């Protein structure tokens with residue numbers, strides 16, 4: 113290819129992530145601006161954002177207070193390392209964040225993404241056990257249909273087979289619990305399904321196979337997002353917590369999607385009243401405006417690592433050039449202030465019943481085989497099998513996009529996760545368009 117002569121507008125050079133590059137480049141969909149609930153497409157049309165960018169723009173696009181904080185910070189201090197050095201804003205944000213975290217989770221390690229957050233959480237778990245003389249605890253237990261980003265650690269713990277096909281053996285010692293999706297008993301549940309708490313007991317069985325003393329951590333998304341919004345059965349997370357506590361195993365919640373108000377509370381841990389030992393965060397942390405992630409940990413983990421190191425020694429050989437980056441810290445602090453001062457989490461909680469009613473009105477439309485929801489999350493599963501459902505989901509996506517509504521097809525499921533500021537009228541537009549799309553897609557096949 114004659115790359116020297118590619119024009120500025122050529123789509124060739126950018127290798128896009130998790131994208132069918134060749135398809136996209138034949139028929140590109142680009143946005144050039146965003147404000148509040150809407151993107152602006154390249155041809156100037158508004159596009160209602162039904163997925164908060166990618167589960168991240170919780171306070172809506174271009175919030176003026178977040179924009180201003182980033183602009184000011186860029187002018188004042190563009191970069192300062194956090195390796196044996198620092199700047200005040202990262203500390204200020206850490207303190208502010210901890211004030212909304214579940215009780216007992218009182219330290220935070222900063223990363224730049226959700227993938228780095230889950231990898232960091234897994235490394236913290238290993239380092240913690242090592243520091244307390246239990247370095248034999250090296251096994252990580254994840255769950256089928258879990259998604260924890262794309263680093264070697266998170267990918268090993270995740271339970272999406274096709275994501276692993278190209279990348280060899282990954283981490284040794286990762287094992288997986290069964291997922292909780294059980295449409296035979298739970299299809300069309302409103303909120304948390306009634307059946308399936310006992311699926312947590314498979315963890316106990318796995319511990320018989322592996323021995324609890326070899327297990328460092330269990331990692332789960334409280335609500336699995338990327339595999340189609342799988343809501344935990346009532347009592348399931350409580351049982352997982354109990355089993356982990358009894359065996360000295362750390363419980364990690366991957367709240368990259370559920371954190372920062374998605375379920376109407378700061379964290380899913382609040383919503384379910386289950387406190388893990390570590391929480392991985394990203395996405396809504398900065399309202400999506402600057403890349404940032406992190407791991408919130410218990411004081412027990414932090415202090416064990418501090419106390420086990422020699423005086424003057426680096427206690428954890430881990431970190432990123434951009435951990436606690438000034439622009440990310442400024443954006444995160446401003447985002448959290450917006451969330452709290454503007455009642456964004458409360459709005460999500462207040463509008464959830466309407467959201468639930470509207471999404472369940474899709475029941476009975478062509479090809480809809482299950483509907484799942486919690487907080488401002490919803491998954492609408494389509495088709496008689498995955499291949500057929502995937503084809504329908506793509507048609508539904510295209511129909512909605514052409515009519516100015518952005519949804520997300522994930523295999524055979526339409527996933528919805530709007531900015532948490534969504535109004536009743538916008539919910540109406542979203543679901544009326546979706547209903548028409550389902551009718552139209554059904555009649556085309």
Ligand SMILES: Cc1ncc(COP(=O)(O)O)c(C=O)c1O
Nearest residue numbers: 225226227259260261366368369
């Ligand atoms: C639950 C969960 N964990 C981790 C990640 C990875 O985050 P990132 O894409 O920022 O690396 C994602 C991304 O969607 C996610 O949904």
